[in-house]
Amino acid sequence: MKKSYLILMLGVATLAYSCKKDNEAVPDVNLFIKGETMTGQVNTKTAFAAGTNNGKGFTHQWKLDGTVVSSTYNYDFTPLKAGTYVIEYTASNSAGSFSHKYTVSVPVPVVEITPNSSKFIITVFEYLPAPGQFINEGLGSLAGAQKIIGDVSKTSMVTLGGFGGYVIFGFDHSVVNSTGADLAIYGNPIGGTTPFAEPGIVMVSQDANGNGKPDDEWYELAGSEYNNPLTIKNYEITYINPKGFANVSWTDNLGGSGTYDVNNFHKHNFYPEFAPNQEKLTLKGTLLPSTWGKNGSIFINSAFAWGYTDSWSIGDDYATKRYNSFDLDWAVDQTGKKIALKTIDFVKVYTGQREKGNTLLGEVSTEVKGAVDLGIK
Structure with missing residues:
Protein backbone atom coordinates (compact mmCIF):
# COMPACT_ATOMS: atom_id res chain seq x y z
CA MET A 1 0.00 0.00 0.00
CA LYS A 2 2.83 2.41 0.91
CA LYS A 3 4.61 1.65 -2.33
CA SER A 4 1.48 2.32 -4.42
CA TYR A 5 0.86 5.60 -2.59
CA LEU A 6 4.42 6.73 -3.18
CA ILE A 7 4.20 5.96 -6.89
CA LEU A 8 0.92 7.89 -7.09
CA MET A 9 2.38 10.97 -5.38
CA LEU A 10 5.44 10.94 -7.61
CA GLY A 11 3.20 10.79 -10.66
CA VAL A 12 1.16 13.77 -9.46
CA ALA A 13 4.31 15.79 -8.78
CA THR A 14 5.74 14.95 -12.18
CA LEU A 15 2.48 15.97 -13.86
CA ALA A 16 2.37 19.24 -11.97
CA TYR A 17 5.97 20.03 -12.90
CA SER A 18 5.34 19.13 -16.54
CA CYS A 19 2.31 21.39 -16.70
CA LYS A 20 4.32 24.23 -15.20
CA LYS A 21 7.09 23.78 -17.79
CA ASP A 22 4.55 23.55 -20.59
CA ASN A 23 3.19 26.97 -19.59
CA GLU A 24 6.64 28.61 -19.81
CA ALA A 25 8.36 29.78 -22.97
CA VAL A 26 11.66 31.37 -23.87
CA PRO A 27 11.70 35.18 -23.61
CA ASP A 28 9.48 36.97 -26.10
CA VAL A 29 11.72 39.97 -26.76
CA ASN A 30 10.96 43.29 -28.37
CA LEU A 31 14.23 44.88 -29.53
CA PHE A 32 14.00 48.64 -29.90
CA ILE A 33 16.60 48.56 -32.70
CA LYS A 34 15.92 45.96 -35.36
CA GLY A 35 18.31 44.48 -37.89
CA GLU A 36 21.81 43.11 -37.51
CA THR A 37 24.11 45.67 -39.11
CA MET A 38 24.27 49.40 -38.57
CA THR A 39 26.57 52.41 -38.76
CA GLY A 40 27.58 54.49 -35.76
CA GLN A 41 29.58 57.66 -35.22
CA VAL A 42 32.62 58.36 -33.06
CA ASN A 43 31.69 59.99 -29.73
CA THR A 44 27.97 59.70 -30.56
CA LYS A 45 25.60 57.63 -28.41
CA THR A 46 23.42 54.84 -29.80
CA ALA A 47 20.78 53.62 -27.33
CA PHE A 48 20.08 49.88 -27.40
CA ALA A 49 17.17 48.47 -25.41
CA ALA A 50 14.98 45.37 -25.10
CA GLY A 51 11.45 44.91 -23.76
CA THR A 52 8.92 42.12 -23.43
CA ASN A 53 6.06 41.43 -25.84
CA ASN A 54 3.93 39.40 -23.41
CA GLY A 55 4.50 41.12 -20.09
CA LYS A 56 6.68 38.31 -18.73
CA GLY A 57 10.07 39.31 -17.41
CA PHE A 58 13.51 37.85 -17.98
CA THR A 59 17.14 38.71 -17.32
CA HIS A 60 19.23 40.84 -19.69
CA GLN A 61 22.86 40.75 -20.73
CA TRP A 62 24.71 42.98 -23.19
CA LYS A 63 28.22 42.22 -24.42
CA LEU A 64 30.58 44.49 -26.35
CA ASP A 65 33.18 42.50 -28.27
CA GLY A 66 32.73 39.59 -25.85
CA THR A 67 32.83 41.62 -22.61
CA VAL A 68 29.70 42.06 -20.47
CA VAL A 69 28.83 45.77 -20.34
CA SER A 70 25.26 45.79 -18.99
CA SER A 71 22.81 43.55 -17.10
CA THR A 72 19.81 45.84 -17.43
CA TYR A 73 17.25 46.19 -20.20
CA ASN A 74 19.32 48.87 -21.98
CA TYR A 75 22.86 49.70 -23.09
CA ASP A 76 24.13 53.05 -24.36
CA PHE A 77 26.98 52.54 -26.82
CA THR A 78 29.34 55.47 -27.44
CA PRO A 79 32.36 54.45 -29.56
CA LEU A 80 35.51 56.35 -28.68
CA LYS A 81 37.24 55.57 -31.97
CA ALA A 82 36.55 54.25 -35.44
CA GLY A 83 36.32 50.50 -35.95
CA THR A 84 33.94 47.55 -36.21
CA TYR A 85 32.18 46.51 -33.01
CA VAL A 86 30.03 43.48 -32.14
CA ILE A 87 27.22 43.95 -29.62
CA GLU A 88 25.44 40.81 -28.40
CA TYR A 89 22.19 40.82 -26.45
CA THR A 90 20.87 37.78 -24.52
CA ALA A 91 17.56 37.46 -22.68
CA SER A 92 17.14 34.45 -20.37
CA ASN A 93 14.57 32.72 -18.15
CA SER A 94 14.13 29.22 -16.79
CA ALA A 95 12.79 27.97 -20.11
CA GLY A 96 15.72 29.14 -22.22
CA SER A 97 17.23 32.19 -23.87
CA PHE A 98 16.98 34.54 -26.84
CA SER A 99 20.03 36.11 -28.48
CA HIS A 100 20.62 38.81 -31.07
CA LYS A 101 23.86 40.19 -32.48
CA TYR A 102 24.55 43.64 -33.92
CA THR A 103 27.60 44.53 -36.01
CA VAL A 104 28.26 48.25 -35.75
CA SER A 105 30.60 49.92 -38.24
CA VAL A 106 32.05 53.21 -37.05
CA PRO A 107 33.90 55.07 -39.84
CA VAL A 108 36.86 57.38 -39.32
CA PRO A 109 35.60 60.96 -38.91
CA VAL A 110 36.32 63.03 -42.00
CA VAL A 111 36.73 66.81 -42.18
CA GLU A 112 35.38 67.54 -45.64
CA ILE A 113 37.09 69.82 -48.13
CA THR A 114 35.23 73.09 -48.74
CA PRO A 115 35.79 75.94 -51.22
CA ASN A 116 37.63 77.76 -48.42
CA SER A 117 39.98 74.88 -47.57
CA SER A 118 43.70 75.59 -47.76
CA LYS A 119 46.14 73.23 -49.45
CA PHE A 120 48.89 74.31 -47.04
CA ILE A 121 49.74 73.33 -43.47
CA ILE A 122 47.61 75.19 -40.94
Whole structure:
Protein backbone atom coordinates (compact mmCIF):
# COMPACT_ATOMS: atom_id res chain seq x y z
CA MET A 1 0.00 0.00 0.00
CA LYS A 2 2.83 2.41 0.91
CA LYS A 3 4.61 1.65 -2.33
CA SER A 4 1.48 2.32 -4.42
CA TYR A 5 0.86 5.60 -2.59
CA LEU A 6 4.42 6.73 -3.18
CA ILE A 7 4.20 5.96 -6.89
CA LEU A 8 0.92 7.89 -7.09
CA MET A 9 2.38 10.97 -5.38
CA LEU A 10 5.44 10.94 -7.61
CA GLY A 11 3.20 10.79 -10.66
CA VAL A 12 1.16 13.77 -9.46
CA ALA A 13 4.31 15.79 -8.78
CA THR A 14 5.74 14.95 -12.18
CA LEU A 15 2.48 15.97 -13.86
CA ALA A 16 2.37 19.24 -11.97
CA TYR A 17 5.97 20.03 -12.90
CA SER A 18 5.34 19.13 -16.54
CA CYS A 19 2.31 21.39 -16.70
CA LYS A 20 4.32 24.23 -15.20
CA LYS A 21 7.09 23.78 -17.79
CA ASP A 22 4.55 23.55 -20.59
CA ASN A 23 3.19 26.97 -19.59
CA GLU A 24 6.64 28.61 -19.81
CA ALA A 25 8.36 29.78 -22.97
CA VAL A 26 11.66 31.37 -23.87
CA PRO A 27 11.70 35.18 -23.61
CA ASP A 28 9.48 36.97 -26.10
CA VAL A 29 11.72 39.97 -26.76
CA ASN A 30 10.96 43.29 -28.37
CA LEU A 31 14.23 44.88 -29.53
CA PHE A 32 14.00 48.64 -29.90
CA ILE A 33 16.60 48.56 -32.70
CA LYS A 34 15.92 45.96 -35.36
CA GLY A 35 18.31 44.48 -37.89
CA GLU A 36 21.81 43.11 -37.51
CA THR A 37 24.11 45.67 -39.11
CA MET A 38 24.27 49.40 -38.57
CA THR A 39 26.57 52.41 -38.76
CA GLY A 40 27.58 54.49 -35.76
CA GLN A 41 29.58 57.66 -35.22
CA VAL A 42 32.62 58.36 -33.06
CA ASN A 43 31.69 59.99 -29.73
CA THR A 44 27.97 59.70 -30.56
CA LYS A 45 25.60 57.63 -28.41
CA THR A 46 23.42 54.84 -29.80
CA ALA A 47 20.78 53.62 -27.33
CA PHE A 48 20.08 49.88 -27.40
CA ALA A 49 17.17 48.47 -25.41
CA ALA A 50 14.98 45.37 -25.10
CA GLY A 51 11.45 44.91 -23.76
CA THR A 52 8.92 42.12 -23.43
CA ASN A 53 6.06 41.43 -25.84
CA ASN A 54 3.93 39.40 -23.41
CA GLY A 55 4.50 41.12 -20.09
CA LYS A 56 6.68 38.31 -18.73
CA GLY A 57 10.07 39.31 -17.41
CA PHE A 58 13.51 37.85 -17.98
CA THR A 59 17.14 38.71 -17.32
CA HIS A 60 19.23 40.84 -19.69
CA GLN A 61 22.86 40.75 -20.73
CA TRP A 62 24.71 42.98 -23.19
CA LYS A 63 28.22 42.22 -24.42
CA LEU A 64 30.58 44.49 -26.35
CA ASP A 65 33.18 42.50 -28.27
CA GLY A 66 32.73 39.59 -25.85
CA THR A 67 32.83 41.62 -22.61
CA VAL A 68 29.70 42.06 -20.47
CA VAL A 69 28.83 45.77 -20.34
CA SER A 70 25.26 45.79 -18.99
CA SER A 71 22.81 43.55 -17.10
CA THR A 72 19.81 45.84 -17.43
CA TYR A 73 17.25 46.19 -20.20
CA ASN A 74 19.32 48.87 -21.98
CA TYR A 75 22.86 49.70 -23.09
CA ASP A 76 24.13 53.05 -24.36
CA PHE A 77 26.98 52.54 -26.82
CA THR A 78 29.34 55.47 -27.44
CA PRO A 79 32.36 54.45 -29.56
CA LEU A 80 35.51 56.35 -28.68
CA LYS A 81 37.24 55.57 -31.97
CA ALA A 82 36.55 54.25 -35.44
CA GLY A 83 36.32 50.50 -35.95
CA THR A 84 33.94 47.55 -36.21
CA TYR A 85 32.18 46.51 -33.01
CA VAL A 86 30.03 43.48 -32.14
CA ILE A 87 27.22 43.95 -29.62
CA GLU A 88 25.44 40.81 -28.40
CA TYR A 89 22.19 40.82 -26.45
CA THR A 90 20.87 37.78 -24.52
CA ALA A 91 17.56 37.46 -22.68
CA SER A 92 17.14 34.45 -20.37
CA ASN A 93 14.57 32.72 -18.15
CA SER A 94 14.13 29.22 -16.79
CA ALA A 95 12.79 27.97 -20.11
CA GLY A 96 15.72 29.14 -22.22
CA SER A 97 17.23 32.19 -23.87
CA PHE A 98 16.98 34.54 -26.84
CA SER A 99 20.03 36.11 -28.48
CA HIS A 100 20.62 38.81 -31.07
CA LYS A 101 23.86 40.19 -32.48
CA TYR A 102 24.55 43.64 -33.92
CA THR A 103 27.60 44.53 -36.01
CA VAL A 104 28.26 48.25 -35.75
CA SER A 105 30.60 49.92 -38.24
CA VAL A 106 32.05 53.21 -37.05
CA PRO A 107 33.90 55.07 -39.84
CA VAL A 108 36.86 57.38 -39.32
CA PRO A 109 35.60 60.96 -38.91
CA VAL A 110 36.32 63.03 -42.00
CA VAL A 111 36.73 66.81 -42.18
CA GLU A 112 35.38 67.54 -45.64
CA ILE A 113 37.09 69.82 -48.13
CA THR A 114 35.23 73.09 -48.74
CA PRO A 115 35.79 75.94 -51.22
CA ASN A 116 37.63 77.76 -48.42
CA SER A 117 39.98 74.88 -47.57
CA SER A 118 43.70 75.59 -47.76
CA LYS A 119 46.14 73.23 -49.45
CA PHE A 120 48.89 74.31 -47.04
CA ILE A 121 49.74 73.33 -43.47
CA ILE A 122 47.61 75.19 -40.94
CA THR A 123 48.76 73.58 -37.66
CA VAL A 124 52.05 72.34 -36.25
CA PHE A 125 51.04 70.02 -33.42
CA GLU A 126 54.44 68.97 -32.14
CA TYR A 127 58.10 69.62 -32.75
CA LEU A 128 60.75 67.52 -31.03
CA PRO A 129 64.10 67.51 -32.82
CA ALA A 130 67.08 65.30 -32.10
CA PRO A 131 70.37 67.01 -31.24
CA GLY A 132 71.92 69.02 -34.06
CA GLN A 133 73.92 72.10 -34.94
CA PHE A 134 70.88 74.33 -35.59
CA ILE A 135 68.90 73.16 -32.57
CA ASN A 136 68.11 75.96 -30.10
CA GLU A 137 68.59 78.49 -32.93
CA GLY A 138 65.87 79.94 -35.18
CA LEU A 139 65.68 76.92 -37.50
CA GLY A 140 65.59 74.59 -34.53
CA SER A 141 63.21 76.32 -32.16
CA LEU A 142 59.54 75.98 -31.28
CA ALA A 143 58.87 79.36 -32.86
CA GLY A 144 60.79 78.35 -35.97
CA ALA A 145 58.66 75.21 -36.38
CA GLN A 146 55.53 77.35 -36.60
CA LYS A 147 56.93 79.09 -39.68
CA ILE A 148 56.29 76.09 -41.94
CA ILE A 149 52.57 76.92 -41.69
CA GLY A 150 51.14 78.42 -44.86
CA ASP A 151 52.48 79.12 -48.35
CA VAL A 152 55.57 77.07 -49.25
CA SER A 153 56.98 79.88 -51.43
CA LYS A 154 58.49 81.50 -48.33
CA THR A 155 62.09 80.76 -47.37
CA SER A 156 61.52 79.69 -43.76
CA MET A 157 61.99 76.07 -42.72
CA VAL A 158 62.55 73.89 -39.67
CA THR A 159 65.39 71.45 -39.00
CA LEU A 160 64.79 68.09 -37.30
CA GLY A 161 68.30 67.35 -36.02
CA GLY A 162 69.75 63.82 -36.03
CA PHE A 163 67.97 60.50 -36.36
CA GLY A 164 64.42 60.44 -35.05
CA GLY A 165 63.90 64.18 -34.63
CA TYR A 166 60.39 65.00 -35.84
CA VAL A 167 57.63 67.48 -36.58
CA ILE A 168 53.89 66.72 -36.72
CA PHE A 169 51.51 68.90 -38.73
CA GLY A 170 48.05 68.94 -40.27
CA PHE A 171 45.69 70.72 -42.63
CA ASP A 172 42.23 72.26 -42.15
CA HIS A 173 40.63 69.18 -43.70
CA SER A 174 41.16 65.46 -44.18
CA VAL A 175 43.54 64.65 -47.04
CA VAL A 176 41.82 62.29 -49.47
CA ASN A 177 43.60 59.28 -50.95
CA SER A 178 43.20 59.80 -54.69
CA THR A 179 44.91 58.25 -57.69
CA GLY A 180 48.64 58.95 -57.65
CA ALA A 181 50.50 61.27 -55.30
CA ASP A 182 48.50 62.88 -52.50
CA LEU A 183 51.07 64.90 -50.54
CA ALA A 184 53.96 67.18 -51.47
CA ILE A 185 56.61 68.00 -48.87
CA TYR A 186 59.26 70.64 -49.47
CA GLY A 187 62.86 70.59 -48.23
CA ASN A 188 66.21 71.96 -49.35
CA PRO A 189 68.20 69.08 -50.90
CA ILE A 190 71.00 69.55 -53.43
CA GLY A 191 71.20 67.54 -56.65
CA GLY A 192 73.73 67.15 -59.43
CA THR A 193 77.16 65.57 -59.16
CA THR A 194 77.63 66.71 -55.56
CA PRO A 195 74.29 65.70 -54.06
CA PHE A 196 73.33 66.42 -50.50
CA ALA A 197 70.09 64.79 -49.40
CA GLU A 198 68.91 64.57 -45.80
CA PRO A 199 66.17 61.94 -46.14
CA GLY A 200 63.16 62.18 -43.89
CA ILE A 201 60.64 59.38 -43.36
CA VAL A 202 56.97 60.32 -43.62
CA MET A 203 54.22 58.84 -41.48
CA VAL A 204 50.48 59.52 -41.55
CA SER A 205 47.59 59.07 -39.14
CA GLN A 206 43.81 59.29 -39.08
CA ASP A 207 41.82 61.09 -36.41
CA ALA A 208 40.16 57.79 -35.46
CA ASN A 209 38.97 59.06 -32.08
CA GLY A 210 37.69 62.36 -33.44
CA ASN A 211 39.44 64.55 -30.87
CA GLY A 212 41.47 66.60 -33.36
CA LYS A 213 44.79 65.46 -31.88
CA PRO A 214 47.51 63.25 -33.42
CA ASP A 215 47.22 60.53 -30.79
CA ASP A 216 46.00 57.62 -32.93
CA GLU A 217 47.96 54.90 -34.76
CA TRP A 218 50.70 55.98 -37.16
CA TYR A 219 51.45 54.38 -40.52
CA GLU A 220 54.74 54.67 -42.40
CA LEU A 221 54.66 55.61 -46.06
CA ALA A 222 57.05 52.92 -47.23
CA GLY A 223 59.64 54.37 -49.59
CA SER A 224 62.20 52.71 -51.86
CA GLU A 225 64.39 51.55 -48.95
CA TYR A 226 61.67 50.02 -46.77
CA ASN A 227 62.62 46.46 -47.80
CA ASN A 228 66.33 47.15 -48.14
CA PRO A 229 68.19 44.53 -46.02
CA LEU A 230 70.30 47.36 -44.58
CA THR A 231 67.24 49.25 -43.33
CA ILE A 232 66.58 48.65 -39.61
CA LYS A 233 62.98 48.56 -38.37
CA ASN A 234 61.98 49.39 -34.78
CA TYR A 235 65.22 51.24 -34.12
CA GLU A 236 65.62 53.25 -30.92
CA ILE A 237 68.27 55.78 -30.01
CA THR A 238 68.80 57.60 -26.72
CA TYR A 239 70.63 60.94 -26.61
CA ILE A 240 72.24 62.22 -23.40
CA ASN A 241 72.11 65.95 -22.67
CA PRO A 242 75.70 67.25 -22.19
CA LYS A 243 74.22 70.36 -20.53
CA GLY A 244 76.49 72.62 -22.57
CA PHE A 245 78.66 73.03 -25.65
CA ALA A 246 79.97 69.48 -25.95
CA ASN A 247 79.51 66.38 -28.09
CA VAL A 248 76.16 64.64 -27.58
CA SER A 249 76.51 60.96 -26.68
CA TRP A 250 74.03 58.33 -27.79
CA THR A 251 73.27 54.65 -27.26
CA ASP A 252 70.82 52.46 -29.16
CA ASN A 253 68.74 49.31 -28.73
CA LEU A 254 71.27 47.31 -30.75
CA GLY A 255 74.10 47.85 -28.29
CA GLY A 256 75.67 50.62 -30.34
CA SER A 257 76.95 53.98 -29.14
CA GLY A 258 78.53 57.12 -30.54
CA THR A 259 78.37 60.91 -30.60
CA TYR A 260 76.98 63.80 -32.55
CA ASP A 261 79.86 66.26 -32.58
CA VAL A 262 79.72 70.00 -32.02
CA ASN A 263 81.45 72.48 -34.34
CA ASN A 264 82.77 76.00 -34.00
CA PHE A 265 80.02 77.48 -36.20
CA HIS A 266 77.34 76.87 -33.55
CA LYS A 267 78.76 77.31 -30.06
CA HIS A 268 75.85 76.21 -27.94
CA ASN A 269 74.21 73.07 -26.60
CA PHE A 270 73.09 70.85 -29.51
CA TYR A 271 70.54 69.03 -27.29
CA PRO A 272 67.02 70.55 -27.55
CA GLU A 273 66.63 72.71 -24.46
CA PHE A 274 62.85 72.69 -24.88
CA ALA A 275 62.56 68.89 -24.80
CA PRO A 276 60.31 67.64 -21.95
CA ASN A 277 63.17 65.56 -20.53
CA GLN A 278 66.40 67.48 -20.03
CA GLU A 279 68.44 64.42 -19.07
CA LYS A 280 67.93 62.12 -22.05
CA LEU A 281 65.82 61.80 -25.16
CA THR A 282 64.73 58.50 -26.73
CA LEU A 283 63.47 58.51 -30.31
CA LYS A 284 62.20 55.60 -32.39
CA GLY A 285 61.60 54.72 -36.02
CA THR A 286 62.96 53.09 -39.15
CA LEU A 287 66.69 53.65 -39.59
CA LEU A 288 67.74 54.14 -43.21
CA PRO A 289 71.21 53.16 -44.47
CA SER A 290 73.86 55.87 -44.55
CA THR A 291 74.63 57.39 -47.95
CA TRP A 292 77.46 59.59 -46.68
CA GLY A 293 80.59 59.71 -48.80
CA LYS A 294 82.82 61.86 -51.02
CA ASN A 295 82.94 62.84 -54.67
CA GLY A 296 86.56 63.73 -55.04
CA SER A 297 87.29 66.18 -52.24
CA ILE A 298 83.64 67.13 -51.72
CA PHE A 299 81.51 65.44 -49.08
CA ILE A 300 78.13 64.22 -50.32
CA ASN A 301 75.03 62.46 -49.02
CA SER A 302 73.21 60.71 -51.84
CA ALA A 303 69.43 60.62 -52.27
CA PHE A 304 67.27 57.50 -52.32
CA ALA A 305 65.15 56.62 -55.36
CA TRP A 306 61.76 57.76 -54.00
CA GLY A 307 59.57 58.02 -50.94
CA TYR A 308 61.57 60.35 -48.66
CA THR A 309 61.46 64.08 -48.11
CA ASP A 310 64.38 66.52 -48.33
CA SER A 311 65.84 64.16 -50.93
CA TRP A 312 66.71 65.05 -54.55
CA SER A 313 65.04 61.86 -55.78
CA ILE A 314 64.88 60.89 -59.43
CA GLY A 315 61.73 58.86 -58.78
CA ASP A 316 60.05 61.98 -57.39
CA ASP A 317 61.30 64.07 -60.33
CA TYR A 318 62.55 66.54 -57.76
CA ALA A 319 64.49 68.51 -60.35
CA THR A 320 61.20 69.50 -62.01
CA LYS A 321 58.70 69.55 -59.17
CA ARG A 322 60.99 70.92 -56.43
CA TYR A 323 59.23 68.73 -53.86
CA ASN A 324 59.01 65.10 -52.83
CA SER A 325 55.67 63.44 -53.50
CA PHE A 326 53.90 60.80 -51.43
CA ASP A 327 51.07 58.37 -52.15
CA LEU A 328 48.84 57.31 -49.27
CA ASP A 329 48.67 53.87 -50.89
CA TRP A 330 52.21 53.31 -49.57
CA ALA A 331 50.96 53.16 -45.97
CA VAL A 332 52.02 50.16 -43.86
CA ASP A 333 51.48 49.36 -40.17
CA GLN A 334 54.14 48.40 -37.62
CA THR A 335 54.26 44.84 -38.96
CA GLY A 336 54.71 45.95 -42.58
CA LYS A 337 51.13 45.11 -43.56
CA LYS A 338 49.66 47.41 -46.20
CA ILE A 339 46.86 49.58 -44.87
CA ALA A 340 44.08 50.98 -47.08
CA LEU A 341 43.50 54.59 -46.03
CA LYS A 342 40.69 56.62 -47.57
CA THR A 343 41.78 59.78 -45.76
CA ILE A 344 44.43 60.99 -43.32
CA ASP A 345 44.50 63.91 -40.89
CA PHE A 346 48.04 64.15 -39.53
CA VAL A 347 51.54 63.94 -41.00
CA LYS A 348 54.78 63.21 -39.17
CA VAL A 349 58.23 63.70 -40.68
CA TYR A 350 61.40 62.50 -38.95
CA THR A 351 65.08 62.29 -39.85
CA GLY A 352 65.67 58.80 -41.22
CA GLN A 353 69.47 58.51 -41.18
CA ARG A 354 71.86 58.41 -38.23
CA GLU A 355 74.82 60.21 -39.76
CA LYS A 356 77.01 62.60 -37.76
CA GLY A 357 78.66 64.02 -40.88
CA ASN A 358 81.66 66.10 -39.89
CA THR A 359 82.56 69.30 -38.09
CA LEU A 360 82.48 71.24 -41.36
CA LEU A 361 78.97 70.34 -42.59
CA GLY A 362 77.39 69.04 -39.40
CA GLU A 363 75.01 66.11 -39.08
CA VAL A 364 72.51 64.82 -41.64
CA SER A 365 69.32 66.51 -40.52
CA THR A 366 66.04 66.58 -42.43
CA GLU A 367 64.63 70.05 -43.12
CA VAL A 368 60.98 70.82 -43.84
CA LYS A 369 59.88 74.01 -45.60
CA GLY A 370 56.19 73.16 -45.82
CA ALA A 371 53.69 70.80 -47.35
CA VAL A 372 50.77 70.78 -49.78
CA ASP A 373 47.67 68.64 -50.23
CA LEU A 374 47.96 67.77 -53.92
CA GLY A 375 44.22 67.10 -54.05
CA ILE A 376 43.56 70.84 -53.82
CA LYS A 377 44.61 72.85 -56.84
